[in-house]
Amino acid sequence: MKLRDIRDKTAIAGVGNTPFGALYKKRDPRRNAYTLGLEAFENALEDSGLRKEDIDGVIMSRIPSYSKMCVMAGIKNPRLTNVLEAEGRMSGIALQYAAMAVYTGMANVVACIYGNDGWSAGATYGSEPQMIDSYNSPFGMTSPGASLALMWQRHMHEYGTTAEDLGVLAISQRKFASMNLNAVMRTPLTMDQYMKSRYICYPLRIYDYCLINDGGVCLIVTSAERAKDCKKRPVYIMATGQAANHTPYYHAPDYGWNAMKLVADQVYTMAGVGPGEIDCAQIYDNFLPTVMLSLEGYGFCPKGESGRWIRGGRIELGGELPVNTSGGHCSESYMQGWALHAEAVRQLRGECGDRQVKDCEIVQYICSSPICSSHILRR
Amino acid sequence: MTQYTKPLPTPDDFDKPYWTALKKHELRMQKCVDCGEIWFPPTPVCPACLSHNHEWIKLSGKGKIWSWVFFHQLYFPSFSDEIPYNVVAVKLDEGPLMTSNMVECKNEDIRCDMRVEVFFDDVTDLVTLPKFRPDGSAKPGS
Structure with a gap:
């Protein structure tokens, strides 16, 4: 079986999510991963036009019990059930597994469900007792953000990138969020505000960090054939791939580029397109340096050049490669890659209103982390 | 104490x-x-x-700073008096990368690739942590 056989054989037939901005206004302890995931599932089902009884596979993430979730959603006898860890790297993996299951016939319609109550539950991403370890905590080292701060510091040293480079990206994403009614942070940002903002872990500032907010997202995957009969225009999965970067720390001296190269080679070969043919990119922004390292790792620009490359409107609406058109994790919603998938689908369907990328035909999703993943989707 | x-x-x-x-x-x-x-x-x-x-x-205890950061956000309450404190990733001459803090060095003097040597910090009667200082800081006889 050749990897390329799977190209265009599966599709995303439905996407759904909860409100993000509205939920951010007030914490609510009654909200949890199940209620948020359930709401997203209902919306995705409605979006696809499929019936609940059509779902015969479920893959979840950040939802503690697959059984409880399925009981709540009334999914009784799915032929495929799995729950992935609560990490953002799992969103791309969930879609990849769903496509594999559908392609092989192990399931016909897979619902990928995600719920995140981090805001109401008071998640801090770094001070949790389970994060204490012998080789980092005694020195005060914690949180993936600090690892990205280490990588960006090194990148600035090696290549001459700057704090302002991240500011350009932060401002661009916020501009997209201002055109997104569902985004959490919609007030435009200036370079002056960015540069004067407080440090979380120097050299990174608060605007370089993702939000913490509540929400849920669901993606429904089925065969390309079946998707043609669904309510909305299918979004075909041209290519998908992953490669891990298992190192002792979250930070990697190679910036994760070796793993990114493996994924890039796979997805560009599978899809038969290259970086130059991507109409817009949804790039995982747990912290803004991750986007810069991804642009370089996937060959959108040479190594060390991302800071210069993103300037002059290139990553904005009307530019060569609009990036994170919903506002991303730093301005729209921290749904750990899931909402970036939903945005990719909506851009390809032409549903994005003011922030719609003109003639959007091919979108790439990229997540660079200890497991790197990417998909190329088309309409 | x-x-x-x-x-x-x-x-x-x-x-x-x-x-x-x-x-x-x-x-x-x-x-x-x-x-x-x-x-x-x-x-x-x-x-x-x-x-x-x-x-x-x-090991030789020598290496160089691969990268460094300052923590401004407080994650561990026990570090509250030291914010902003430094954390460094040291690449040892023998190869491994390890997390530590720089001592006997002002935060503003920390640089990527600066040569460092291990400093044994007896933080309690039972525990010694490997910290680092600029290479050559050891006083004769110490």
């Missing part, structure tokens, strides 16, 4: 030699007898060749 409240290591069966050596002011890591790999953090078998034969060799 005020009580030490920062997070402490929790030695386990296979990394106990690491912490015991530090207590004696030695930086020791595992080296594979069969393939020569030196690795860190400690793990039960050689990650390069899966050999079960390793020895705890004494």
